[in-house]
Amino acid sequence: MSRKYFGTDGVRGRVGQFPITPDFVMRLGYAAGRVLASSDPAKRATVIIGKDTRLSGYMLEAALEAGLSAAGVDVLLTGPMPTPAVAYLTRALRAQIGIVITASHNPFEDNGIKFFSAEGTKLPDEVELAIEAEMDKPLEVISPARLGKARRINDAPGRYIEFCKSAFPNALDLRGMKIVLDCANGATYHVATPVFHELGAEVVAIGNHPDGLNINLNCGSTHPEGLCAAVIEHGADLGIAFDGDGDRVMMADAHGRLLDGDQLLYIIAMHRQQRGRLQGGVVGTLMTNLALEHALAAAGIPFARAKVGDRYVLELLAEQDWQLGGENSGHILCLDKHSSGDGIIAALQVLHAMLSQNMSLAALGAQLVLYPQVLINVKVQQRLDLTTPALQQAVQQAEARLNGQGRVLLRASGTEPKIRVMVEGQDGVLVQQLAEQIAQVVSSLA
Known part of the structure; x- marks a missing residue:
C-alpha cells in the first residue's frame, strides 16, 4: 500500500505549505x-x-506537543539536537517513539518530521500506514485527567556527547591533532566541539552560530568549500563537516582536499577488514561511485546496492546481516556503534583508522581514486515518466558511448521536485558531456 503523507524519510516540505503547517x-x-x-x-x-535550529522548529514543536498531549501521550523535549541523538535517546530513555523536526540538508524555509521506533530505527511500514489511517479520523481529545504531560530533558546534550565518545577506543586519544569542525549552523553546533575536544583534539569550530535562518547556508557538508579553506587557513590536520541535522559527514584532509561518503566508507571498511572486524560486506546505493565497488571487490569485500536513502541502506544491511553501509552524500551507518546514521560517530571511525594505522587522512584517502561522476538536478513541474521513449533513447545512447566503463542513472528526488541525472565513468570529459545531453532531454520533457 502506498503512503499518502510519508516519504522516504518522514514528512517534509516548505513551511506554511501543506503538509508543513501547524494544523x-x-x-x-x-x-x-x-x-x-x-x-x-x-x-x-x-x-x-x-529539532534542528530552524526558526520554524518552535512552531512545529508546539503543534506536535499539542497533538500528542490530546492523545494522552507524554512528551520529552530535547531542544536542538542532532537526528542521531534523538535516535539514541529514544532507546536510552525507553521511549516508544522519537520524533525529529528537521529538513536535514535543505534550506531553512523547509522543514519536516522524522520518526524513530523504540529501537532507534526508522518506523516500520505498518506503523507509518497506521498513523496515516488515524489522520483520516476525527480528532477527539482524550479526557482532561488523561492528557499527556511535557517536560524538557536538560541533560540531553551531555548524554549524547558521552555516547559519541564511547564509540571511540578508550586506548586512543586525539591529542596533538588540530581539527576544523563545520557544524552547518545546525543541530551539532553545541555537541560536536565537546566530543572532539574532550577526546584531546584542538578544535576550530565554524558554522556554529545558528540564528534560525542560516542552517546549511553556504556551510556544512553540502557546501564544504568553507571547511576546505579553513583547514588550510588554520594549518589543521583535517576538517569535518556535518549537515543541518548531523546525520551526514564529509571530511577534508590537511591539503584541503574533500573526501565524500564513498571514500570515508572505504577507509572504515578496509580498517575493519584488516582488524577482522568487518561483518559480511558493505551496502552502498545506486549513487555509490563505481570505483568503490571495484575497490571493495579487489579486497574481497562483498558489496550490494540499495535504493537511495539511508532507510533502504538500513533495510538491506538487516537483510544481509551486515553492519556497515552508507551513501556518497555522507550518510554512513555503523550498526555496531549506533542504530542510525551519525556524522560524529562516522568521523570518529575514520579517526580510529588513521591513528591505529599511523596514517594521515590524505594518505588513506589516496587509496581510493573515485571515477568522475556528474550529477545534474533538473527541476520539474510535475511527475515525469522516466520510461518516456525519448529519454530512454538518450540513456541508451550514453551507455553505448561509455562502452561498459561507466553508468547512467536517472531517478526522481524523494524530497524535492527534481529529476537527478547521474553519469559516471573513467573519462571525465565524456561523462560531463553525456550528463548535460541527458539533462537537456529531461528539461525538454519537463
Whole structure:
C-alpha cells in the first residue's frame, strides 16, 4: 500500500505549505499518539521530540506537543539536537517513539518530521500506514485527567556527547591533532566541539552560530568549500563537516582536499577488514561511485546496492546481516556503534583508522581514486515518466558511448521536485558531456 503523507524519510516540505503547517502537524502528532495508545492501552506512552535550529522548529514543536498531549501521550523535549541523538535517546530513555523536526540538508524555509521506533530505527511500514489511517479520523481529545504531560530533558546534550565518545577506543586519544569542525549552523553546533575536544583534539569550530535562518547556508557538508579553506587557513590536520541535522559527514584532509561518503566508507571498511572486524560486506546505493565497488571487490569485500536513502541502506544491511553501509552524500551507518546514521560517530571511525594505522587522512584517502561522476538536478513541474521513449533513447545512447566503463542513472528526488541525472565513468570529459545531453532531454520533457 502506498503512503499518502510519508516519504522516504518522514514528512517534509516548505513551511506554511501543506503538509508543513501547524494544523497538519498537530494532527500528525495526535495520530501518532493514537497509534501508540492503542498498541498497549495498559501503559502510558512517552515520545521524545528533538529539532534542528530552524526558526520554524518552535512552531512545529508546539503543534506536535499539542497533538500528542490530546492523545494522552507524554512528551520529552530535547531542544536542538542532532537526528542521531534523538535516535539514541529514544532507546536510552525507553521511549516508544522519537520524533525529529528537521529538513536535514535543505534550506531553512523547509522543514519536516522524522520518526524513530523504540529501537532507534526508522518506523516500520505498518506503523507509518497506521498513523496515516488515524489522520483520516476525527480528532477527539482524550479526557482532561488523561492528557499527556511535557517536560524538557536538560541533560540531553551531555548524554549524547558521552555516547559519541564511547564509540571511540578508550586506548586512543586525539591529542596533538588540530581539527576544523563545520557544524552547518545546525543541530551539532553545541555537541560536536565537546566530543572532539574532550577526546584531546584542538578544535576550530565554524558554522556554529545558528540564528534560525542560516542552517546549511553556504556551510556544512553540502557546501564544504568553507571547511576546505579553513583547514588550510588554520594549518589543521583535517576538517569535518556535518549537515543541518548531523546525520551526514564529509571530511577534508590537511591539503584541503574533500573526501565524500564513498571514500570515508572505504577507509572504515578496509580498517575493519584488516582488524577482522568487518561483518559480511558493505551496502552502498545506486549513487555509490563505481570505483568503490571495484575497490571493495579487489579486497574481497562483498558489496550490494540499495535504493537511495539511508532507510533502504538500513533495510538491506538487516537483510544481509551486515553492519556497515552508507551513501556518497555522507550518510554512513555503523550498526555496531549506533542504530542510525551519525556524522560524529562516522568521523570518529575514520579517526580510529588513521591513528591505529599511523596514517594521515590524505594518505588513506589516496587509496581510493573515485571515477568522475556528474550529477545534474533538473527541476520539474510535475511527475515525469522516466520510461518516456525519448529519454530512454538518450540513456541508451550514453551507455553505448561509455562502452561498459561507466553508468547512467536517472531517478526522481524523494524530497524535492527534481529529476537527478547521474553519469559516471573513467573519462571525465565524456561523462560531463553525456550528463548535460541527458539533462537537456529531461528539461525538454519537463
